[in-house]
Amino acid sequence: MKRRIIACCLAASMVLGLAGCMEEEGYEGYEADYSEEQYESSEETEDEEYYSESETTYSDSEYGYPYDNHLGTAKELEGKIAVVSIFVNDATTGWNFESEADQQLDALIYKDLEIATDYLENVSKSYGKDVEFIYDWEQYPELAVDLDITDIDYREVDSNYNQFYNAGSNSIDQNVQTAKILSDVGADQVIYMMYFNTPETNTITSTTFFCHDSEFTYEICFMFMNCEGYLECPSHFAHEMLHTFGVPDLYTAVDYGITQEYVDYAANSGLNDIMRINDDPETGLYVYDSIPNEVTDITAYYAGLTDYSETVNEWGFAPSQH
Numbered sequence: 001m002k003r004r005i006i007a008c009c010l011a012a013s014m015v016l017g018l019a020g021c022m023e024e025e026g027y028e029g030y031e032a033d034y035s036e037e038q039y040e041s042s043e044e045t046e047d048e049e050y051y052s053e054s055e056t057t058y059s060d061s062e063y064g065y066p067y068d069n070h071l072g073t074a075k076e077l078e079g080k081i082a083v084v085s086i087f088v089n090d091a092t093t094g095w096n097f098e099s100e101a102d103q104q105l106d107a108l109i110y111k112d113l114e115i116a117t118d119y120l121e122n123v124s125k126s127y128g129k130d131v132e133f134i135y136d137w138e139q140y141p142e143l144a145v146d147l148d149i150t151d152i153d154y155r156e157v158d159s160n161y162n163q164f165y166n167a168g169s170n171s172i173d174q175n176v177q178t179a180k181i182l183s184d185v186g187a188d189q190v191i192y193m194m195y196f197n198t199p200e201t202n203t204i205t206s207t208t209f210f211c212h213d214s215e216f217t218y219e220i221c222f223m224f225m226n227c228e229g230y231l232e233c234p235s236h237f238a239h240e241m242l243h244t245f246g247v248p249d250l251y252t253a254v255d256y257g258i259t260q261e262y263v264d265y266a267a268n269s270g271l272n273d274i275m276r277i278n279d280d281p282e283t284g285l286y287v288y289d290s291i292p293n294e295v296t297d298i299t300a301y302y303a304g305l306t307d308y309s310e311t312v313n314e315w316g317f318a319p320s321q322h
């Protein structure tokens with residue numbers, strides 16, 4: 001493995017409240033020529049359409065999320081949380097579990113999930129919260145789903161993410177029996193992990209669409225399993241899963257009033273927070289048998305594990321959604 005400079009991801013927080021607007025988090029540099037103001041005004045109409053569409057699509061469906069959608073399908077790091085694994089065949093990539101390579105990648109995903117959920121459970125426990133992720137598709141085969149979503153191309157997630165999210169959520173709505181799954185595993189929250197069998201030439205990093213105080217949203221981690229020749233590691237899995245509980249990135253100044261000054265400060269001080277880096281801070285390498293990064297006070301606060309963060313207080317960032 002070579003040195004990985006920064007494990008970045010795109011995290012789009014979906015704001016589908018009364019205003020019908022949507023926030024988007026981007027890569028560093030991405031927003032410089034793409035201001036939020038321009039973005040919001042240009043997307044407003046499309047978003048309103050999406051919102052009204054989603055009301056009819058999801059209501060009264062046996063496939064829909066059967067509980068209160070406030071804060072999305074993953075709300076609090078507490079209790080049982082189902083993790084639905086979806087192996088996606090998109091326009092240009094797909095899975096063939098007859099092949100040894102795809103079997104190995106399937107095993108890696110299982111291992112990534114195991115380590116990431118153990119990590120999140122242990123961190124939660126240290127804050128007095130009992131949480132159990134139910135991801136084991138060997139015990140519950142309904143937790144693994146193969147889906148054809150051929151009207152999307154993973155390479156367009158950044159340029160066309162509204163359509164991307166809609167295609168993903170509509171496909172879940174039509175093919176995943178969420179209510180039955182939650183009943184089977186005894187959970188009332190759910191995270192959807194969508195795995196794309198990307199080639200090593202892929203340069204697009206995994207991304208999570210998460211609800212940030214919205215009315216109604218599936219929370220989906222789109223995992224592009226190979227990026228620049230590096231396979232996804234447990235730390236990045238845990239990072240993306242934390243987004244679904246409303247946690248912001250710390251390597252970019254996008255959400256909760258987090259400033260570039262803080263982002264620079266965190267980088268210069270080498271803050272080893274899982275929402276800032278996902279490699280080993282000593283070696284710069286991905287680690288596959290453990291997670292070398294921490295949940296520091298700011299991430300614990302935005303994850304709802306604690307009511308107070310010294311960092312948030314000192315820097316004056318916005319309150320958490322919890």
Ligand SMILES: [Zn+2]
Pocket residue numbers: 008009010011239240243248249
């Ligand atoms: Zn992120």
